Amino acid sequence: MPNSDLLPALLSKLYENQLALEASILELSNWVEQRGSADVAENVRGALHTIDDNEEFIKLTLAVLMSPD
Template sequence: MTTQNETIADVLELIALNQIALRAGIEELAKWVLERGSKDIHTSVLTALQTLDTNAEGIDSAIKILRQECS
């Protein structure tokens, strides 16, 4: 039987995977923009991606806590 914490951890893992996919796509677009001479936009995008990375760490921590509580 799946507990509430397991369900929450499963959903957070899906969100984390979506976040990774979005980050990869945005990073590719940022490279494309840089190649066309828009260094300022590229830098702004990379700064925003750092926020995704920071938040990903928080999501991973929450998943680990929930999984530990399930065991």
């Protein structure tokens, strides 16, 4: 893989990791809420909202970086 392809590939893998972490943290927040800590769960979901807000921009940017010139 040429060096010019490494950055988009790296960013793509980091994005996949970010989504996996988001999903696992959401599962944990659901577990916390079921055990009576609704405030903590809501705070966690609020923080995860940033990932959702940035998701479309990240996907579009990766598509541009990975497209042939």
